Amino acid sequence: MTKKIFFLTLVAFLMNWSAGQAQKMNDVTTPLHLLQPDYPHAYGVPGVDDIEQVITRIYDYLNQVTPAQLVDKTSGELISDYTKVDANSIMKPGDFRLTSYEWGVTYAGMLLAAENTGDPKYSAYVSERLEFLSKALAAFAAFEEKYPDTRYQMIRSLHPHALDDCGAICAAMIKTEKKDKTKQLDWIINTYVDYISNKEFRLEDGTLARNRPQPNSIWLDDLFMGVPALAQMGSYTGDSKYFDDAVKQVIQFGKRMFNYDKGLFMHGWIQEMDEHPQFHWARANGWAVMTMVELLEVLPEDHPGRDQVLDLLRRHIRGLANYQNGTGFWHQLIDRNDTYLETSATAIYVYSIARAINRGYIDAKVYGPMVCLAWNAVATKVNETGQVEGTCVGTGMGFDPAFYYYRPVNVYAAHGYGPVILAGAEMIELVKSNEMKINDSATMLYKESKAQIWKFDFGNGTEKEGYTPITEKTLYTAKRGFGIIPSGVVEVFGKKSSKSAVDDGLSSEAPFNFQVDLPEGRYKLVLVLGSDKDKSAITVKAESRRLMLENIKTDKGEMLTQTIVVDVRTPHINATESIRLKDRELPYKNWDKNLNLEFNGTNPSVRSIEIEKVTELPVIFLAGNSTVTDQENEPWASWGQMFPRFLKPEIVVANFAESGETLKAFRRENRLQKILSVMKPGDYLLMEFAHNDQKPGGNHVDPFTTYQEELMYFITETRKKGGNPVLVTSTNRRKFNEKGEIENTLEEYPEAMRQLATKENIPLIDLNAMSKVLYEALGVENSKKAFVHYPANTFPGQSEALADNTHFNAYGAYELAKCVVQEIVSKNMDLAKYVKDDFVSFSPANPDAVDGFFWPASPSVEVAKPDGN
Numbered sequence: 001m002t003k004k005i006f007f008l009t010l011v012a013f014l015m016n017w018s019a020g021q022a023q024k025m026n027d028v029t030t031p032l033h034l035l036q037p038d039y040p041h042a043y044g045v046p047g048v049d050d051i052e053q054v055i056t057r058i059y060d061y062l063n064q065v066t067p068a069q070l071v072d073k074t075s076g077e078l079i080s081d082y083t084k085v086d087a088n089s090i091m092k093p094g095d096f097r098l099t100s101y102e103w104g105v106t107y108a109g110m111l112l113a114a115e116n117t118g119d120p121k122y123s124a125y126v127s128e129r130l131e132f133l134s135k136a137l138a139a140f141a142a143f144e145e146k147y148p149d150t151r152y153q154m155i156r157s158l159h160p161h162a163l164d165d166c167g168a169i170c171a172a173m174i175k176t177e178k179k180d181k182t183k184q185l186d187w188i189i190n191t192y193v194d195y196i197s198n199k200e201f202r203l204e205d206g207t208l209a210r211n212r213p214q215p216n217s218i219w220l221d222d223l224f225m226g227v228p229a230l231a232q233m234g235s236y237t238g239d240s241k242y243f244d245d246a247v248k249q250v251i252q253f254g255k256r257m258f259n260y261d262k263g264l265f266m267h268g269w270i271q272e273m274d275e276h277p278q279f280h281w282a283r284a285n286g287w288a289v290m291t292m293v294e295l296l297e298v299l300p301e302d303h304p305g306r307d308q309v310l311d312l313l314r315r316h317i318r319g320l321a322n323y324q325n326g327t328g329f330w331h332q333l334i335d336r337n338d339t340y341l342e343t344s345a346t347a348i349y350v351y352s353i354a355r356a357i358n359r360g361y362i363d364a365k366v367y368g369p370m371v372c373l374a375w376n377a378v379a380t381k382v383n384e385t386g387q388v389e390g391t392c393v394g395t396g397m398g399f400d401p402a403f404y405y406y407r408p409v410n411v412y413a414a415h416g417y418g419p420v421i422l423a424g425a426e427m428i429e430l431v432k433s434n435e436m437k438i439n440d441s442a443t444m445l446y447k448e449s450k451a452q453i454w455k456f457d458f459g460n461g462t463e464k465e466g467y468t469p470i471t472e473k474t475l476y477t478a479k480r481g482f483g484i485i486p487s488g489v490v491e492v493f494g495k496k497s498s499k500s501a502v503d504d505g506l507s508s509e510a511p512f513n514f515q516v517d518l519p520e521g522r523y524k525l526v527l528v529l530g531s532d533k534d535k536s537a538i539t540v541k542a543e544s545r546r547l548m549l550e551n552i553k554t555d556k557g558e559m560l561t562q563t564i565v566v567d568v569r570t571p572h573i574n575a576t577e578s579i580r581l582k583d584r585e586l587p588y589k590n591w592d593k594n595l596n597l598e599f600n601g602t603n604p605s606v607r608s609i610e611i612e613k614v615t616e617l618p619v620i621f622l623a624g625n626s627t628v629t630d631q632e633n634e635p636w637a638s639w640g641q642m643f644p645r646f647l648k649p650e651i652v653v654a655n656f657a658e659s660g661e662t663l664k665a666f667r668r669e670n671r672l673q674k675i676l677s678v679m680k681p682g683d684y685l686l687m688e689f690a691h692n693d694q695k696p697g698g699n700h701v702d703p704f705t706t707y708q709e710e711l712m713y714f715i716t717e718t719r720k721k722g723g724n725p726v727l728v729t730s731t732n733r734r735k736f737n738e739k740g741e742i743e744n745t746l747e748e749y750p751e752a753m754r755q756l757a758t759k760e761n762i763p764l765i766d767l768n769a770m771s772k773v774l775y776e777a778l779g780v781e782n783s784k785k786a787f788v789h790y791p792a793n794t795f796p797g798q799s800e801a802l803a804d805n806t807h808f809n810a811y812g813a814y815e816l817a818k819c820v821v822q823e824i825v826s827k828n829m830d831l832a833k834y835v836k837d838d839f840v841s842f843s844p845a846n847p848d849a850v851d852g853f854f855w856p857a858s859p860s861v862e863v864a865k866p867d868g869n
Contacts, residue, residue, distance in 0.1 A: 061386025104168030105418030247305030263319015286348030328377030368445030391416030459504025660867025681722025786812030
């Protein structure tokens, strides 16, 4: 008995000891990073079948509770003969109203669900109800003609009194008509668009507005209530006025209501308020982001406002991403974490962000995981019945937090159904189109970004795989978006039947340009040059006459491959802000939506061009005045536009200088803001100011006080962006004393810059000192050949002699650019590694001979002096 007790005790001890050992968990015994987190709902990549099940539950519910019938209000009897409708006729009551703006969103969701699932039941839901509405409204219109003073239920669907009555449902109707082309809805569509365009209240600048709750009120909601319908109408009719109005609304709403620091919209804006309370209500922000993806879906690629809309969309999505809750939802007031988590807004964000990913507007790898998290959250709010839970009811505009904090939620709030269907349908495309999986416990998307490449084959037009043919007849037009702009006869050379892009080409005895529409960015160009007909000496200039390639010589039949990098830009900073260009700048090639290449020299010829957008290359930004800027026309030039010729195609020059600029004006006109908006860590900012800053007036600054302070602002802001500031002392004016020496007309400004560079340990290019040596080496008379000194009638329209001692011609600009490069090399600056290998050490005391300088002049000439002379 004693042995038995001992045995049982031993067994119990061993079992307890073993359990204890099994339960012990630490960094040695367990791979802790693989422990399953306690997520509130499913985490990871949603399955297509699971998404479809959610959509189907909603469909089944809605199909039951939204009958498309008319009944007698008193008896409840079904009305099948619509010629008998009267004031007592109403839509058969269901859970939701078929004519509401919320149901316009639901119709749109059903159409997308049909498209992305392939199941026709969803589009049938829409067709049946819109066909019913078309017939019912036509019947009520006939009734109204007989009894014009009688009220009836659907009167606001025939005669809208607000955007809510017509905007969203109009957009859905147009989408339906575009698919089915029955035209049965056209008469209603025209009524609704007429209301939006001509009858809805607007502010003086045309912005859609209301007179409640205060006079001249802008509701963010109205962006969605008006713009998608206008955009769809533009697509439906081809009339650009609708696109123009739609873009204008987005930009003007954004200007007043978008907080660029937070990346969010305020809900309401009152014209008569000096201050505007910022309540970032989630669903209104949803309507805004959804508006932009809906607009971009149909807005022509070449519409001048497209880039602004796209920029605002990206900023908004970035802002929204910063406020997503760990559950996947967003809060009722987005930036107030103590407000409740709201379903309809989250669903709208899922749809809009997924659509932006699917259309390539934003980086799939960045935003794909967060949108999966958000969808998984939304899916938990669709109950077994198919009802959407957690949706805020209809909400007006408020200016105190309690108004938003305590808005009720309800399964009969119609605002949640369309967004959830849209979200699910768009997620199906996202999941199908991308490789998505769990990696080290985290959701990852592995979609490879497709390189943006444009290839052009110049010559006889024979189709080459992957290339767009350019013949002597392929002239640039805005509609085509690419082509040549000749200034003489352009001829084809090479093999007629070859399938190689470089076996033929175009050449001319006169300069000719090639132009292609491109979005703002930096581009690497691979050019194959040379002719089969004759020798060539080719100079290539980009945009506003930036010198890219100088006098590239080829023998007859020889071809050379050259690579350049070019900055293409617009004045736009974001959707509501731009550089304030001067009138004379408006036609400049630097500011259009194109990349323009000029082929000049002796027998300029080109065989092929490949263009690739690049984002990682460092950029040298130039800020300054007329001595730095890309001068648009002959005979003017600056060192800044010659500078790219001396640099390897491993760094981009972006010249933002402009004639007449001062430090203060450069800031005031948003030129510095534009630079900072696109600057990356590691980029450079070269600054040359003084010529105009020393002049009396509102832009004047004193050398050792306000001049240095303004420069410090540029320096500080550049450093904040991770950029590298470089100071450039200003070029001397051509003013000699009786001894043949250059007089200092710039007072103490160059010295003030030198001292600031020393104090702040900033690289200094002392162009002031080098230009003095250069001018004196050239001499009093010969130095005129470096400036715009020409007798009358040298250029077309030049009735008087030109004698400008501030601004350079091509030779002077070229020599000064070499001074800049020499300073970079001599001082062993970080930029020295980007200087081309063919750069030969340059001394301004021994300038290049004027007679040996080869500069094929561009066709564009302007004898008026630049600003700031």
